[in-house]
Amino acid sequence: MNIVSLSAKHLIYCHPLLPCILAKLFNLFLCHGHVPTQFGISYTVPLLKGYNSSYSKNVTTADFRGISISPVLSEVFEHCVLRRFELHFKTSDNQFGFKKHLGCPHAIYTVRSVVNHYVSNGSTVNVCAIDISKVFDRMNHFGLFIELMDRLLPVNVLLLLEDWFGKCFTCVKCYSLLSCMFQLTRGIRQGGVLSPYLFALYVDDVMAIVEKRLFLSVNVCEYCYVRR
Numbered sequence: 001m002n003i004v005s006l007s008a009k010h011l012i013y014c015h016p017l018l019p020c021i022l023a024k025l026f027n028l029f030l031c032h033g034h035v036p037t038q039f040g041i042s043y044t045v046p047l048l049k050g051y052n053s054s055y056s057k058n059v060t061t062a063d064f065r066g067i068s069i070s071p072v073l074s075e076v077f078e079h080c081v082l083r084r085f086e087l088h089f090k091t092s093d094n095q096f097g098f099k100k101h102l103g104c105p106h107a108i109y110t111v112r113s114v115v116n117h118y119v120s121n122g123s124t125v126n127v128c129a130i131d132i133s134k135v136f137d138r139m140n141h142f143g144l145f146i147e148l149m150d151r152l153l154p155v156n157v158l159l160l161l162e163d164w165f166g167k168c169f170t171c172v173k174c175y176s177l178l179s180c181m182f183q184l185t186r187g188i189r190q191g192g193v194l195s196p197y198l199f200a201l202y203v204d205d206v207m208a209i210v211e212k213r214l215f216l217s218v219n220v221c222e223y224c225y226v227r228r
């Protein structure tokens with residue numbers, strides 16, 4: 001039996017010694033910066049987005065969201081990496097996407113609160129909205145590695161992620177039919193444990209630039225007010 005065919009039940013009902021063996025094995029992965037080839041193999045299930053019906057004549061590939069199903073041991077290892085190096089994956093508190101217990105309602109509430117604050121004080125507000133299509137699928141791997149280096153992620157973990165991304169292959173599964181395998185040269189897998197954290201980290205520079213500009217503008221306004 002290979003690791004791809006393992007399920008969560010195998011781990012739930014396994015021998016108590018298995019977690020100790022997996023811990024030693026995962027530490028070896030981190031030490032040498034490599035993962036098994038099968039850790040990069042997944043299959044992608046296309047799910048129709050909620051606003052369309054499967055009987056609609058206008059359904060295109062853009063109406064589907066691909067969810068990647070990875071080997072269960074791979075997901076366990078992702079949880080271990082996240083738990084051990086979570087401090088390196090922290091992002092701005094002003095970023096609401098792909099975070100636990102946060103979502104669009106929190107972002108909308110924050111924007112409305114800020115707008116109401118400035119409007120009630122007699123100021124105007126300019127709002128900029130950017131709609132990025134297929135952001136998960138188009139993320140540049142090398143840009144992500146640069147972000148991780150800037151955050152001083154340990155070299156062995158960086159090498160491990162680089163090795164892991166280079167082994168990512170998937171196929172599309174529709175019912176019992178499977179397509180040919182193809183390599184993922186960019187983007188991250190939707191459904192992966194680390195994927196939302198890596199993407200949030202990848203776009204965190206945008207938040208840093210906005211916060212810096214906002215800080216400078218507030219200081220300038222305060223200086224001009226004092227000068228008056």
